[in-house]
Each structure stands twice: as structure tokens, then as C-alpha cells.
Amino acid sequence: MTSDDATAPRRDLTAHPHVAAVLDVLRVHGIDPELRQLPDAVRTAQAAADALGITPAEIANSLVFDATTADGAHEPVLVLASGGHRVDTAKVAALLGIDALDRADPAFVRAHTGMAIGGVGPVGHPAPLRTVVDVTLGRYDTVWAAAGHSHTVFATTYDELIRVTGGSPMDVA
Template structure:
């Protein structure tokens, strides 16, 4: 991407693009014609399996009010007790909390370029796929990566945090 292309993008997508560029990631964000607020919408827009969507779920850790980012496969549901066992008791994060901590609105939370670094966990189910897609800071923005890239970009541990 050149500078002019970046300027036309929403602010959150520009932050994600800059973080990916700084990390030497080969795939820059792309903007979809339709919003991809859910994993199913994103998968439909990209013509891929819903499991290939790396969905970002934000929880609020009760002990210190930290944001906890769980990145899992779009066809899986997070098991909150498994998350709590790893990071401490969590609760739901409302839209205001998500925006304040991440800098992104719900439906566009990227795994990178957060306003405040979250506690991050990557669910191992994403490693079923060679290629995955994640939100890029806006409900229309996504970027391509491999599960191993996600691990390298975030420095997060790979764990089991989904329901059976």
C-alpha cells in the first residue's frame, strides 16, 4: 500500500496496517463491500469456511479491569471458565469498555494495534487451518494471515479455551 491508499482508510484500519507493516507482515488490510461484524458475515464475504475467521472476543478482568482478548475460530464458542482459569475471573465487556481499551468498535476488533495492550489468548482451534482472516480495526476491514503469524504478531500463548 502506498501512503495515499492508507489515508483513505478508516483510522482503526490505518493503525492495523501500520502495525502489520512494522512487523513485516505480507498481507495488508482489505476493505469488504459489506460489513463483517460476525464471523459468518466475514466468511460469506470472503468465500471461506467460518472456522477460518479469527474472531476477537473481549472480556473484562475483574481484579484489575484489564481487557482480555480471546482470539478463536469463528465456528467455536469461548468457554469462559477456561479463560478464567488462565487469567483470573472475567466478566462481559460492554461496547464502551471495548472501544476505550482497544480503540476499536465491536465487530472490528483486530488482534493487533490496540490502544492499550490486552491480556491475549489464542485458541488452538485456529491451527486447524493454513490460512485465516482477522478483523482489521473496522467492521469492513480484514486481513489474511496464518495461525503462526497470529502467534508471532501478538506474542500470545496458544491455549484451549473453547466449549467442547
């Protein structure tokens, strides 16, 4: 049996340390989410939407940016953006009162979230991140977010995302 065999047993990822970290934070907030383990890695909103049978706009992309502050310091900013559009980094930087917001490289993302790009959850990081939640996600009863691994996603709501992340609602497009 090969790993591509659809009948091959799949490894249960709920015990994966990053998935467990996401689920632990959600449970602290009284949330026991529907968790889906997908057969293939979903590193884009389109791939996740295709796997779930929904539109990309219903995916809460966890995008980590490298924010440059007025004093030249760098800090992570997590933008939970609808997969239906791109983040306007100049607009978000201005709304946050920071000098620049640049796409973070994989090492920066892993250093601040503990997770790899494609599986970054909205929570479960070594330390809380300054977070922005795209208001567009509020149009949907259910949105899906990565659960700490590129093969796992969980169902949530816009309001839950704001509550569990302490995020600021913002029009990011």
C-alpha cells in the same frame, strides 16, 4: 446512485485511523497482509465467512473480555477465537489464573482497543492487550481477522497471530 448500488465507488478504508493502526503494527513485524475491503459490515464470524467464501472456523474473532483479578481489578483480555465455536470463559479464566472473565460491553471494548465491536483487530490498540490465541486456528493455512473496521479483514496465519500479539496459545472451547 445510492449507497446500495453495487457499482458505486467504495471509500478506500486503508487510511481509516484504526485500519492504518492495524497495518502499521503488522508492517513493523514484517507483514504486508492481503487486505480485503468488504461491501457490507461483517460483525459476526458467519457474516465474514460468507463474504469471503470460507467457513466460520477460519475467522479469527477478536473478542474482548472484562477480566476480574483476585484483587477485584478489571483488565481487558483479548481472545482471538475461531469463529467455529464459543469461548468457555470459566475454562479460560482458570487457565489465566483470574477470578472471572465476562463479555465486555461496547464502551469497555472501545476504551481498551479504540475500535468498535465488529471491527476490532488483533493489534493496533492504544496499548498492548493480554491476548489468548485459540489453538483451533492452527488447523488452517490462512485465517482472516478484522483490520480495525467492520468492512475490512486481512489474511494471516496462526503463527503470525501469536507472534504479532505476543499471545498465549490456548484451547478456548
